Amino acid sequence: EAGVVQSPRYKIIEKKQPVAFWCNPISGHNTLYWYRQNLGQGPELLIRYENEEAVDDSQLPKDRFSAERLKGVDSTLKIQPAELGDSAVYLCASSLTRTGSEQYFGPGTRLTVT
Amino acid sequence: LAKTTQPISMDSYEGQEVNITCSHNNIATNDYITWYQQFPSQGPRFIIQGYKTKVTNEVASLFIPADRKSSTLSLPRVSLSDTAVYYCLVGEWRYGGSQGNLIFGKGTKLSVKP
Numbered sequence: 001e002a003g004v005v006q007s008p009r010y011k012i013i014e015k016k017q018p019v020a021f022w023c024n025p026i027s028g029h030n031t032l033y034w035y036r037q038n039l040g041q042g043p044e045l046l047i048r049y050e051n052e053e054a055v056d057d058s059q060l061p062k063d064r065f066s067a068e069r070l071k072g073v074d075s076t077l078k079i080q081p082a083e084l085g086d087s088a089v090y091l092c093a094s095s096l097t098r099t100g101s102e103q104y105f106g107p108g109t110r111l112t113v114t
Numbered sequence: 115l116a117k118t119t120q121p122i123s124m125d126s127y128e129g130q131e132v133n134i135t136c137s138h139n140n141i142a143t144n145d146y147i148t149w150y151q152q153f154p155s156q157g158p159r160f161i162i163q164g165y166k167t168k169v170t171n172e173v174a175s176l177f178i179p180a181d182r183k184s185s186t187l188s189l190p191r192v193s194l195s196d197t198a199v200y201y202c203l204v205g206e207w208r209y210g211g212s213q214g215n216l217i218f219g220k221g222t223k224l225s226v227k228p
Contacts, residue, residue, distance in 0.1 A: 042218025043218050
């Protein structure tokens with residue numbers, strides 16, 4: 001079974017430029033998460049989806065970050081415009097819903113803003 | 115969600131048993147204790163979860179005393195490949211599914227030496 005797929009794996013952009021990250025969760029997983037992980041820190045949740053609905057986006061900086069999960073499968077996280085402080089690893093995870101399933105994480109996208 | 119405290123780092127040698135203790139003094143009645151492992155350039159991976167007493171799987175054991183204010187992750191006979199960051203999480207969910215969100219701390223960086 002394929003795991004959570006993320007692309008790109010690495011991205012280098014200049015500040016004020018836009019950037020987008022893509023995630024394909026494990027087939028059948030209704031719940032999808034986006035996390036941000038800064039160097040030396042644990043991941044922090046940005047947004048959680050149940051199917052197409054964003055059920056928790058309280059930690060998402062909405063002035064520059066946006067996310068979507070069309071058709072309840074793949075998801076895209078966007079930053080526009082990027083700032084130096086956005087340099088981090090962006091992790092996507094998925095899980096089954098209401099069955100007590102663990103979260104499965106993708107390898108992440110390492111973003112460097114110069 | 116209960117706050118957790120764990121050592122920043124630990125060193126061990128191959129073949130030894132490693133015990134990582136996590137304190138969670140404010141754990142609530144409905145909270146479960148979950149441990150994740152993260153290798154460099156990878157997303158976290160679920161290791162084990164428990165509510166009370168002892169839980170064992172093919173990878174690790176989890177010891178939880180009666181008061182549940184702490185827990186100990188035990189890794190038997192570690193190898194170099196066990197070098198990773200280990201996160202202790204406490205929350206009112208099972209396996210971090212749709213019932214709640216995961217809140218990661220800084221984790222414990224375990225270094226296994228030959």
